[in-house]
Amino acid sequence: MRLAPRALCRAAQAAWRENFSVLGRDVARWFPGHMAKGLKKMQNSLKLVDCIIEVHDARIPLSGRNPLFQETLGLKPHLLVLNKMDLADLTEQQKIMQRLEGEGLKNVVFTNCVKDESVQQIIPTVTELIESSHRYHRGENLEYCIMVIGVPNVGKSSLINSLRRQHLGKGKATRVGGQPGITRAVMSRIQVSERPLMFLLDTPGVLAPRIESVETGLKLALCGTVLDHLVGEETMADYLLYTLNRHQRFELGVQWCNLGSLQPLPPGSSDSPASAS
Structure with missing residues (x-):
């Protein structure tokens, strides 16, 4: 060749x-009203959220993430899930982890939500992040609410469905697809676990403005x-x-x-x- x-x-x-x-x-703005409205709803829902799970594509782990998430979604406990690991070259996984840690991302999990690989790590990790946070004040409310964010088509809805399969033995609760833009609004809470009682908010994919x-x-x-x-x-x-x-x-x-x-x-x-x- x-x-x-x-x-x-x-x-x-x-x-x-x-x-x-x-x-x-x-x-950058291929569905501007959808993205702007979604980001605003995410901000308005923050008071109900204990932790944020950011999902990104494992094939481009060091680029393409939306910097606005960190700026606008506050200082909630944060887990980065690098999904589609089955499609990625993971020979440099250790270097990727080191680079991300250098950027302040200490909690990173690689997953394949289609086959539920490594998804079992997520709920224990999220639970530990919430309970170790100095902002954690549970009182009598024993349930957790997690917001799932990310750019379009990285597998946010697939992650929610995978967690439900593993922890509740139930089928999918959210639509998934191979094209960006399937999720168009911040949805109602979706239960993904009984013990601990945990709900996730699916959100639309939001690209950076530039x-x-x-x-x-x-x-x-x-x-x-x-x-x-x-x-x-x-x-x-x-x-x-x-x-x-x-x-x-x-x-x-x-x-x-x-x-x-x-x-x-x-x-x-x-x-x-x-x-x-």
Whole structure:
């Protein structure tokens, strides 16, 4: 498989930047009333919330999270759930954890909510976070209320359904789907556990008002956080192939595109990833 030389890689990056700068505002606000209303409702519901679970995609653990969550949702106990771990490369998991801890995120759990992997850690972790918080004043109220937040299509509703399967033996309580925007409002409380008695609030996905960089936007698009047509399917495919080539993951492109008869160029050639920017 012939790889783009350095000049073409630079040209591709410039093209992504140009395309995304035109669409950036639309991508960041592709359902503005829904997002703005949802964030306001989250803020208004904070007084009822004991802890916040932020769900994000494990494939992009260090980018794409909405910084507004930390700014607007107060200082409640916070657990970051990196979902879709089955789709992610976890060989650098320890480094990811160290980077996140350096950003102040000490409570992180990797999950796969489709197969309920590692989900059993969540309720004990949340319970410990709440009870160790200096703001914890339970009194006679023995139930917990948790708010689930995140950008669109990272698996917030899937997490709630997974917790219900594990702890209540019940089916799904919230709609899920492969497109962003399934949850459109802050819903009523959904029970996910009997002991301890715990309820979760599902919330709509909320993107940051401004996406921090072109590559962050493209990563979010490839993970299904925004609708494909807002970025452009060709732009997304171009960036994906560029990324695979840059990391020398030639076998993935060969397998997906049925290019088994083609071979990558040897390292050191003018078209190899080692010479690309």
